[in-house]
Amino acid sequence: MAIDGSSAILEPAHHGALPGGTWRWLTTTNHKDIGTLYLCFAAVMFLTGGLMAMTIRAELFQPGLQFVQPELFNQLTTLHGLIMIFGVIMPTFTGFANWQIPLMIGAPDMAFPRMNNWSFWLLPVAAALLIGSMFLPGGAVAGGWTLYPPLSIQGGISYDMTIFALHIMGASSIMGAINIITTILNMRAPGMTPMRMPMFVWTWLITAFLLIAVMPVLAGTITMLLTDRNFGTHFFSAAGGGDPVMFQHLFWFFGHPEVYILILPAFGIVSTVIPTFARKPLFGYRSMVYATASIAILSFIVWGHHMFTVGMPVAAQLFFMYATMLIAVPTGVKVFNWVATMWRGSLTFETAMLFAVAFVCLFTIGGFSGLVLAMVPVDTQLQDTYYVVAHFHYVLVTGALFAIYAGLYYWLPKWTGHRVDENWGRWHFWLSAVSVNVLFFPMHFLGLAGMPRRIPDYALQFADFNRIASIGGFVFGASQILLLIVIVKCVRGGEPAGNCPYEGAVGLEWTLSSPPPYHSFATPPELE
Amino acid sequence: MNADLGQANAIVMRRLLLLAAAMFGFGFALVPLYSIFCDITGLNRDEAQVLARNTQVDRSRSVQVQMLSNSENGDRWRLLAPTGAIAPHPGELVEIEYELDNLSDRPLVGRAVPSYAPARAAAYFKKIECFCFREQRLAPHEKLRMPVLFVLDNRLPADIGVVTLSYTFYAKGES
Numbered sequence: 001m002a003i004d005g006s007s008a009i010l011e012p013a014h015h016g017a018l019p020g021g022t023w024r025w026l027t028t029t030n031h032k033d034i035g036t037l038y039l040c041f042a043a044v045m046f047l048t049g050g051l052m053a054m055t056i057r058a059e060l061f062q063p064g065l066q067f068v069q070p071e072l073f074n075q076l077t078t079l080h081g082l083i084m085i086f087g088v089i090m091p092t093f094t095g096f097a098n099w100q101i102p103l104m105i106g107a108p109d110m111a112f113p114r115m116n117n118w119s120f121w122l123l124p125v126a127a128a129l130l131i132g133s134m135f136l137p138g139g140a141v142a143g144g145w146t147l148y149p150p151l152s153i154q155g156g157i158s159y160d161m162t163i164f165a166l167h168i169m170g171a172s173s174i175m176g177a178i179n180i181i182t183t184i185l186n187m188r189a190p191g192m193t194p195m196r197m198p199m200f201v202w203t204w205l206i207t208a209f210l211l212i213a214v215m216p217v218l219a220g221t222i223t224m225l226l227t228d229r230n231f232g233t234h235f236f237s238a239a240g241g242g243d244p245v246m247f248q249h250l251f252w253f254f255g256h257p258e259v260y261i262l263i264l265p266a267f268g269i270v271s272t273v274i275p276t277f278a279r280k281p282l283f284g285y286r287s288m289v290y291a292t293a294s295i296a297i298l299s300f301i302v303w304g305h306h307m308f309t310v311g312m313p314v315a316a317q318l319f320f321m322y323a324t325m326l327i328a329v330p331t332g333v334k335v336f337n338w339v340a341t342m343w344r345g346s347l348t349f350e351t352a353m354l355f356a357v358a359f360v361c362l363f364t365i366g367g368f369s370g371l372v373l374a375m376v377p378v379d380t381q382l383q384d385t386y387y388v389v390a391h392f393h394y395v396l397v398t399g400a401l402f403a404i405y406a407g408l409y410y411w412l413p414k415w416t417g418h419r420v421d422e423n424w425g426r427w428h429f430w431l432s433a434v435s436v437n438v439l440f441f442p443m444h445f446l447g448l449a450g451m452p453r454r455i456p457d458y459a460l461q462f463a464d465f466n467r468i469a470s471i472g473g474f475v476f477g478a479s480q481i482l483l484l485i486v487i488v489k490c491v492r493g494g495e496p497a498g499n500c501p502y503e504g505a506v507g508l509e510w511t512l513s514s515p516p517p518y519h520s521f522a523t524p525p526e527l528e
Numbered sequence: 529m530n531a532d533l534g535q536a537n538a539i540v541m542r543r544l545l546l547l548a549a550a551m552f553g554f555g556f557a558l559v560p561l562y563s564i565f566c567d568i569t570g571l572n573r574d575e576a577q578v579l580a581r582n583t584q585v586d587r588s589r590s591v592q593v594q595m596l597s598n599s600e601n602g603d604r605w606r607l608l609a610p611t612g613a614i615a616p617h618p619g620e621l622v623e624i625e626y627e628l629d630n631l632s633d634r635p636l637v638g639r640a641v642p643s644y645a646p647a648r649a650a651a652y653f654k655k656i657e658c659f660c661f662r663e664q665r666l667a668p669h670e671k672l673r674m675p676v677l678f679v680l681d682n683r684l685p686a687d688i689g690v691v692t693l694s695y696t697f698y699a700k701g702e703s
Contacts, residue, residue, distance in 0.1 A: 111537045174548050182540040186533060216548045220555025235559060250558055313571045 026121070029113030030518060031098045036415075037120050038095030043484075045087030045127060050477055052080040057439075057473035059456050060466050073456035074142035075134060081145030082162070085262065086169045087127055089400050093265040094119075094176050096407055097204050099415060101180060103509035103516060104198045106189030106525040111182035112175075119175040126168040133158035144454060146251060149236040149244045153228050160229065163222045170215040177208035177215075184208075189508065191527035195289070198507055199282060202289050203268030206296045210257045210264070213300075218254040221247065245310050252303035260299045262396060264292060266363075266403030267334060270356045272507075273406045274338055277353035278345030279504035284337040291330035291337075298327050308376050309383045317376045324374040328367070335364055350502075351425030355406035358433050359399060366394030369444065384454075387447025393440045405432075405483070412487065413501045417515040418494030424486045431479035438472025585619040586682040593680075595624060596694040604632045605666075607640065607697045618652075618682035626659065626674050626695060630666040637665050638699035645692040652681035653691065660695065 019027065028034060056076055059067050068076065098116065102109055110116045134140040141162045143151035152159055184205045188197070197205075224235040225247070234240025236247040267288075275282045282288065304312060304320030312320075338360050347353070369391040373379050382388060405428075413419050442465040451462045458466065500510035512520055566572045593616065597609040608627040616622045630636040640660045644650040659674035666672055680691070 112541065178541055178544045178548075181544060182537050185540055186536050212544055212548050213551055216550075216552035217555040217558075220552050224556070224559075246559060246562065249562060250555060253555075253558065315569075315571060 027117070029109070029117050031102050031110045031113070031116065032415075032516070032518065034110075034116050034120050035095045035098030035100075038091045038098060038123075041120070041123055041127075042088050042092040042095060043487075045083050045091070046480075048131065049080050049083035049088060050480065052076045052083070054473065054477050056080065057470040060458070061470040062467065063458055063460055063463055065457055068456065070456050071139060071142060074144075074454065075140040077454050078141045078143065078145050079130065079134070082130060082141075082166075083127075084396070085145065085258075086166070087123075087130075089262050089396065089404070090169075090173065091123060092404050093204075093207070093262075094173075094180075096200075096265065096269070096404075096411070097176075097180050100411065100509065101183055101201055101204060102187075103414075103512065103520060104201050104507055105184065105187065105192055106508045106521045106527075107183055107187035108519065108521050110179050111187060112179050115175050116179050119172045119179065122168050122172040126165040126172070129161045129165040129168070133161040136161075146248075146255070147222070147225065148251075149225065149228070149247050150238070152225055152247075153237050160226065163226050166222055167219055170219045173211050173215050177211035180204055180208040181212070189521070189524045189527055195286065196527070198268075199271035199285065199288055200265070200268035203264045203271070203292055206292050207261050207264045210261050210296055210299070214254040214257040214261075217250065218258075221250040221254065224250075245307070248307045248310060249303070252306040253300075255306060256303045257296070257299040259395075260295055262400050263363075264296065266359070266400045267292065269403045269407040269410070270338060270359050271334075273352050273356040273410050274341050274360075275506075276410070276502050276504040277348050277350060277356075278342045279347075280341055280345040281506075282337065283340035283343075284333070287333055288337055291333040294330040295327060298323065298330070302327065305374055305379070308379045321374055321376050325371065328371055331367055335360060335367075350409070351420065351422055351429050352406045352409035354426070354429045354433075355402050355409065358429070359402040359406060362394060362398030362402065362433075362437075366391060366399055369394060382447055384452055385447035386443040386451045386453055389453050390440050390443035390447060393443070397440065398436055402432075405429075408483075408487070412490050413497035414509060414512075414514050414516070416490050416494075417497055417513075418490050418492075419497050419501055420490050421486055421494065424482055424489065428479060428482035428486060431482065432476060435472045435475035435479060439469050439476050440472070442466075442469045442472075582619065582621065584682060585617050587617050589686070590615040590617050591680055591684065591688065592690045593622075594690065594692045595626075596692060597626065598694065598696040604699070605630055605636055605638075605697060607695060609695070616680060618680045618684050621656075621677065621679050624676050624678075626676065628659075628664060628666065628672045628674060628697065630668060630670050633668045635665065635667055636670075636699060637663065637701075638697055639663050640695045640697045643694050643696070645694070646688065649684065649688050649691045652684040652688075653693070654679045654681055663700070 025033065025037060028037075055068060056073065059065070059073055098110065101107070130140075136156070136158055138156035138158060140158045141147070141152075141155065143155060143159075147159075147162070184197070184201055194202075224233065227233040228235055228237050228242070232240075234242035236242045236244050238244055271282055271288060302320055302324045304316055305324045308317055308320070342357075349357070369387070373382060373388065373391055409420050409425055446462055446465050446469075449462065451458055451466075497514040499513055501514070502510075508521075508525055509516070511525065592613050594613050595609040597607040599606050606629045608629070610624045610626065614622065614624070626640075628640075639662075642655075642658070642660050644653055655676060655678045657675060657677035659676070664672065664674070676693075
């Protein structure tokens with residue numbers, strides 16, 4: 001702000017009074033409002049994608065066709081994947097970034113508040129296109145979230161709508177990433193050198209670079225798909241000399257970094273929550289930063305492990321196998337550091353900490369099954385089986401989603417001004433943590449026994465484990481209602497949180513009141 | 529937000545937008561780049577099929593195959609069989625070529641029908657590609673070379689030493 005003479009710090013006044021109701025939310029440029037919007041959008045999408053998952057598990061409860069026909073089943077698996085990735089995990093992390101990054105680095109807002117508004121409001125449009133395609137003739141996309149040709153070239157109008165939805169979501173992500181990078185690079189409080197940034201900010205900075213590097217590649221790839229479908233090009237259509245395998249190469253060049261886009265902010269959250277409740281500084285901060293960066297860089301050279309079975313030369317299989325295994329090293333550094341942070345700390349197990357500890361244990365299981373799948377001869381057997389389904393659900397549900405829960409329980413008091421109801425939280429945690437394992441662990445056995453993914457019916461020998469998984473699924477789904485109750489209770493009222501409800505928490509956000517003022521850090525805070 | 533910061537932010541945004549645009553282009557560039565990469569390294573080029581070897585060839589014996597043709601109406605067209613006999617091993621993939629000449633001033637449409645001697649060899653004569661599967665259309669005085677791709681099943685009875693393959697061409701609309 002321009003400080004001339006006496007008109008100095010009247011800053012918030014010139015923003016005037018807030019417009020009320022819908023108009024406020026449509027036009028808001030405030031990072032806290034937009035963060036809230038992202039989180040609410042993600043919550044709605046989570047319920048939508050969750051209902052689809054419940055339908056899938058109901059259908060798989062026993063062999064034969066009970067509730068949905070195969071066409072609809074395939075649409076549900078496809079939409080469940082797209083919605084959970086692009087509609088839940090990514091927007092939630094962006095919501096966290098909007099709320100927390102300016103507070104954590106002492107900035108008054110994001111760098112480009114209007115663009116921030118636009119990034120958010122593109123998302124409901126994309127979601128409407130994606131979900132609306134279900135109600136068109138032919139139904140929604142049924143070829144899997146990866147949109148492999150030739151199916152994605154031959155499908156109906158819903159494929160075009162899904163491609164547009166992905167274009168829009170990609171544009172939204174790129175704008176969000178530009179905003180986050182610029183904010184972090186240019187708007188840190190004086191004295192906050194890069195190596196003094198909170199770990200959550202570091203992980204988001206690296207994630208945002210990944211987004212800018214690979215979302216345009218996805219946009220290009222699905223543009224080629226679009227022109228193949230509508231304008232007679234033959235990038236992927238074998239009939240015209242194109243190569244369907246080329247699509248897989250391009251898609252996974254985006255897709256693998258995307259996997260880390262979905263998990264790096266989770267690492268950041270867990271690296272924030274664990275030190276608080278261990279009442280110790282994060283062990284090996286510097287190695288955490290380097291490990292995050294190495295994971296991001298390595299993510300660009302491992303895409304081939306998603307497509308070992310397409311008929312790849314042995315040299316390429318070996319390269320992708322070894323490169324993939326290499327990622328276990330920086331990931332191992334991270335897990336070591338989290339455990340070392342807890343080592344001899346004065347631990348307390350608030351709900352946020354419970355989810356963070358569960359993350360460390362269960363994400364590691366997902367990481368190990370990833371190592372198993374990295375081996376070419378094993379992957380050749382397990383490609384497209386439930387083992388893969390078990391692997392990526394351990395990484396994305398007990399990994400990314402549990403970290404999101406940890407972050408929600410951790411920061412809700414800051415956002416609402418009220419402490420979380422720990423009783424309800426503990427119920428939510430224990431029900432979720434037990435049922436999620438009942439849901440996904442048997443899938444390892446199903447996959448090893450050869451049950452293929454994305455099929456609504458299965459052979460009789462798979463019946464028992466599927467029934468167990470379905471029961472786990474229903475309990476897990478129902479437990480999430482407890483989370484909604486916790487959030488609503490926390491927003492409505494509760495024990496005041498004060499500036500900082502945790503004795504072990506450090507960081508600029510805890511110097512502000514809870515909830516923080518609408519315009520915070522109008523004057524940059526001083527770091528000692 | 530002061531002017532300096534606004535300007536600094538705009539610079540970062542421009543660079544990041546440039547990066548995004550470059551990566552969009554890179555996605556398209558990957559299409560030829562993959563091909564170039566494989567050309568340079570030789571990956572997926574020559575040795576890709578190295579492991580695909582036919583293990584079903586019975587090298588202990590060979591069977592003589594005689595190829596004949598009947599021109600049913602000698603002045604309008606001519607069907608020429610490959611000259612000479614061949615003696616492939618059972619299980620071996622063999623390609624031969626017949627030639628069909630339209631001798632007249634009119635278009636020729638018709639179909640060839642195969643026959644085998646001895647007749648019980650027919651069950652073991654596996655044709656992968658044959659002109660007899662399709663209707664042939666020839667312009668006046670056109671010559672057409674037509675491949676046959678076949679494998680003699682290695683379960684062919686040992687007492688069959690010679691197989692005769694014969695084609696007769698029938699024009700459409702003529703008896």
